[in-house]
Amino acid sequence: MAGGINMNDKIRWEGLIDSTWFGMVAGYLKSPTSPITHLIHVKDREMLRDVAQLIHDDLMAGAASVEDLSSKIQDQFAEGSLKASARSGMADVTPENSVDPSTVRTSASCEVLWVEPFYVVHTPGLFEGKVMSNPQEVQESSHSKTESEHQASVLSTKDHDQDISQ
Numbered sequence: 001m002a003g004g005i006n007m008n009d010k011i012r013w014e015g016l017i018d019s020t021w022f023g024m025v026a027g028y029l030k031s032p033t034s035p036i037t038h039l040i041h042v043k044d045r046e047m048l049r050d051v052a053q054l055i056h057d058d059l060m061a062g063a064a065s066v067e068d069l070s071s072k073i074q075d076q077f078a079e080g081s082l083k084a085s086a087r088s089g090m091a092d093v094t095p096e097n098s099v100d101p102s103t104v105r106t107s108a109s110c111e112v113l114w115v116e117p118f119y120v121v122h123t124p125g126l127f128e129g130k131v132m133s134n135p136q137e138v139q140e141s142s143h144s145k146t147e148s149e150h151q152a153s154v155l156s157t158k159d160h161d162q163d164i165s166q
Contacts, residue, residue, distance in 0.1 A: 030101070
């Protein structure tokens with residue numbers, strides 16, 4: 001098809017791969033206003049293009065969630081070469097095939113392809129557990145955030161009290 005996109009042609013995914021930090025990807029997943037509802041984690045970078053194409057084809061055929069993806073994708077979950085993360089629960093994904101994004105270091109580098117509503121993600125070391133946050137670090141980070149929020153609240157209250165007394 002001259003001058004347009006022929007939907008029968010395969011998409012040239014390689015040029016669409018973005019490099020980023022896992023924290024950015026997790027932030028998009030967490031945001032209720034983001035179109036990203038799922039992360040599909042691939043074990044090897046070379047899988048990014050093929051998995052993105054399979055998901056794209058499934059979406060064009062009417063798939064709407066991880067559970068609706070074709071047997072080609074489901075087989076890769078069963079083989080352990082794919083894992084998933086979701087904004088909400090995933091009924092058909094076993095715990096072994098799921099990743100809690102809050103347990104992955106936000107500073108971990110990754111590469112992504114956007115196939116709305118999915119991000120297909122390769123995070124080197126994820127499948128080997130090398131980029132997982134230390135549980136103590138996650139807890140300390142959560143605690144310090146809570147402490148910071150508390151301090152901001154106290155300062156805000158003090159400012160408000162001063163405004164009233166003047």
